[in-house]
Amino acid sequence: MLTVAAVSAGFTRDLDACFAQVEGLASEARERGVGLLALPEAAIGGYLSTLGSHGDVADPTRPSRSQPPALRLDGPEVARLRALAGDLVLCVGLCELSDDGDAADGGATRYNTAVCLTGDAVLGVYRKVHQPLGEHLSYAAGSTFGAFETPVGRIAMQICYDKAFPEAARAQALDGAQLVVSLSAWPASRTGAAPVIADDRWTHRFDLLDRARALDNQLFWVASNQAGTFGSLRYVGSAKVVDPGGAVLAHTGTGPGTAVATIDLDGGLAAARGGMYHLRDRRPDAYGPAVSADPAPLPDPVWERTALSDPRPEVARA
Structure with missing residues (x-):
């Protein structure tokens, strides 16, 4: 059996404060018998203070776009994380x-990165592939998905x-992943925001996607997230542990907290995949261009086709 934990918490630019939070969360996790602890995206140094929109993604000089500190994987900060x-x-x-x-740009590139480590080694490194709403102004994109071995x-x-x-x-499941850790700095909607964050449409989508991806691939899903506010962003929290059937085993709600659940990694996957096994029953020959074709073009935005002042469709909201 394995006890896993997913954290919902806020992190800022203050590196010492971030490391103090990590130390406290790691200590609490050990006391609860946790073997795998998932902290949020950008837990060391905080996320961006704002995200672009259709009106500002082309302006990389916006003064409100506060940049997180960029750290080298062989630097003292990652060594400090290993010690913690x-x-x-x-x-x-x-x-x-x-x-x-x-080299013309100084030879250095910034990535939105997740690291998996123990005191003994860095076990895995992942660079974020899909970039929303102007994130490319601050980070280069990764290009690969895969799985890796850990002690758990x-x-x-x-x-x-x-x-x-x-x-x-799906790519990660086909590479043998038994469990996916999804680290997020997932904010609530900035337009038409719900008064209660639990009712926000982006909170609903965050929860729905976590459950769907676990069920799609019949694996465990551990989702962390930032909580509270930072810059112009208000985070939805909602850290959770999901089983291979899409059932939520533990959930923090929308505030700070830690979702903890004890799972049977091998037994849970065997039970979920013992009958209808989605990976086995795939039909790649029938999907054709579904995984490689360009999407159909989007229609003109509603606000360019009507006289309404700001009837922006859902795709334009974040």
Whole structure:
């Protein structure tokens, strides 16, 4: 049996404060017998202070776009995380500084990255592939999905918007992932926001996607998220543990907290996949261009076709 925990908490630019939070959360996790602890996207240094919209994604000079500190994976901050992790398998998000960039640009590239580590080693590194609403102004995009071995089982990681793409989790499941850790800084809607964040449409979508991806691939899903507010963003919290049937085993609600559940990793997957096994029963030959074709063009936005002042369709809201 394995006890897993997903954290809902707010993190800022203050690195010392972030590390103090990690230390406290890791200590609490050990006291509860946790083997795998999932912290949010950008837990070390905080996420962006704002996201672009249709009107500002092309302006990389916006002064309100506060950048998180960029850290090297072989630097002292990751070494400090390993020391805090100890015997825990710890998944945590940060802004990575890598030397794989164009020499003309100084040779350095920033990525929105998740690392999985213990006190002994960095076990896995994932760079966010899918970028929403101007995130490309702050980070380069990753390009691969996969799974890796850890002391608690074969797992994979995603970051935030990745969960909206079934192909991502499917690729990881086909690579043998038994459990996916989805680290997020998922905000509530900025237009037409619900007075109660639990009723917000983006809270509903966050929860729905977590359950769907677990059920799609009949695997365990551990979803962390930022909570509270940072800059112009209000986060939905809602960290959770989901079983291979899509049932929520533990949930934090929309505020800060830790969702903890004890799971039978091998037994749970065997039970879920013992009858209808989605990965086995796929028909790739029938899907054709479904995974590679360009999408149909979108119609002109509603506000360009009507005289209404701001009737923006759902796709334009974040």
